[in-house]
Amino acid sequence: MSTKQILALLNSHIDGDEDQLLSIALQIAAQEARQGRAEDADKLKRLVQKARDQRRTGSPAGGQTPIPLARPRGELQGLVESAYPKVTLSSMVLSDDLAKRLERIVRQQQERVTLREHGQTPTTHMLLVGPPGTGKTMTASALAGELRLPLFTVRLEALFSRFFGETAGKMRLLFDQIAQTRGVYLLDEFDAIGARRGDPNDVGEIRRVLNSVLAFMEEPNSTDSLVLAATNHVEILDEALARRFDEVIEYTLPDTVSARAIIERRLGKFKFAAKEWGALENALGGLSQGELVRAADAVVKDAILEGASKVSPKALRDALENRQTLRGKFRRQSSR
Numbered sequence: 001m002s003t004k005q006i007l008a009l010l011n012s013h014i015d016g017d018e019d020q021l022l023s024i025a026l027q028i029a030a031q032e033a034r035q036g037r038a039e040d041a042d043k044l045k046r047l048v049q050k051a052r053d054q055r056r057t058g059s060p061a062g063g064q065t066p067i068p069l070a071r072p073r074g075e076l077q078g079l080v081e082s083a084y085p086k087v088t089l090s091s092m093v094l095s096d097d098l099a100k101r102l103e104r105i106v107r108q109q110q111e112r113v114t115l116r117e118h119g120q121t122p123t124t125h126m127l128l129v130g131p132p133g134t135g136k137t138m139t140a141s142a143l144a145g146e147l148r149l150p151l152f153t154v155r156l157e158a159l160f161s162r163f164f165g166e167t168a169g170k171m172r173l174l175f176d177q178i179a180q181t182r183g184v185y186l187l188d189e190f191d192a193i194g195a196r197r198g199d200p201n202d203v204g205e206i207r208r209v210l211n212s213v214l215a216f217m218e219e220p221n222s223t224d225s226l227v228l229a230a231t232n233h234v235e236i237l238d239e240a241l242a243r244r245f246d247e248v249i250e251y252t253l254p255d256t257v258s259a260r261a262i263i264e265r266r267l268g269k270f271k272f273a274a275k276e277w278g279a280l281e282n283a284l285g286g287l288s289q290g291e292l293v294r295a296a297d298a299v300v301k302d303a304i305l306e307g308a309s310k311v312s313p314k315a316l317r318d319a320l321e322n323r324q325t326l327r328g329k330f331r332r333q334s335s336r
């Protein structure tokens with residue numbers, strides 16, 4: 001391979017021009033073949049093919065691939081956040097029951113062709129319910145990660161407040177994208193639909209949105225996009241709406257065993273001896289998965305900067321109690 005070719009490769013990489021990069025790689029392959037190095041030529045060609053396949057199926061090539069936001073790019077920009085999560089279900093601490101349910105959903109998606117051959121469709125609409133920090137968003141990421149699909153997140157409350165009067169139209173654009181671009185769609189703050197009923201500023205907008213969502217839920221989903229609606233407040237959700245979901249998954253605060261597992265994973269090589277846990281159990285109660293992770297991260301950072309090889313159980317206890325105090329204050333203020 002000549003310096004010229006290396007320069008050309010680097011230039012196309014810098015320009016983000018993947019087509020150019022791959023076509024140079026193919027030229028090099030041809031050259032290798034002419035010079036009698038069939039094996040190298042073959043390897044190159046196979047890699048180029050792999051890169052092209054990945055791009056077509058929309059899975060990440062080095063995390064750099066532009067996300068295939070279909071037609072409504074312009075109008076949905078700023079409303080839909082997109083990502084290619086690398087998280088998988090195995091990075092979550094889940095009850096056996098929940099793990100099984102989520103694995104089944106992944107399996108159905110992976111084998112959707114087989115299901116369709118038998119006149120069945122994979123589960124696509126799920127309602128995730130539970131207090132903040134208990135893993136709803138992480139589940140959406142992990143499902144996207146398992147399926148190598150992009151994760152598109154829309155916060156409905158934000159949508160309502162920014163586009164009041166046009167929300168129904170925006171939702172329609174979103175539903176079009178769901179039908180066109182296969183992905184995992186997280187409709188976060190889903191209770192916004194229920195919560196705004198009775199809003200004095202409402203001129204039928206909420207009803208229009210609700211009806212458009214109800215209609216959408218009934219439409220056949222030909223792309224097999226996964227639609228996950230998440231809410232902290234199931235009580236204000238419209239019952240007709242809740243009933244349309246294939247699955248309703250409840251998230252709860254972790255029990256002591258899961259809480260400890262979450263922290264130990266987070267502590268990694270900084271974790272302390274198992275016998276120290278006895279004194280910590282009562283500091284775990286009432287904290288969400290998210291709060292436990294934050295407490296663990298805080299003490300790991302201290303340990304790193306102090307050059308310690310282990311986190312001290314006392315430091316963790318303090319961090320957990322700190323979180324408990326914060327939680328108490330917050331609850332008194334918001335009291336809902």
Ligand SMILES: Nc1ncnc2c1ncn2[C@@H]1O[C@H](COP(=O)(O)OP(=O)(O)O)[C@@H](O)[C@H]1O
Nearest residue numbers: 092093094132133134135136137138289290293
């Ligand atoms: N089951 C879990 N296993 C491991 N970590 C978790 C789990 N659930 C939540 N977490 C941690 O808590 C954080 C907050 O969770 P998140 O999914 O954002 O909560 P929610 O969307 O329900 O408010 C996550 O980023 C993750 O670090």
Ligand SMILES: [Mg+2]
Nearest residue numbers: 136137188230
């Ligand atoms: Mg969330």
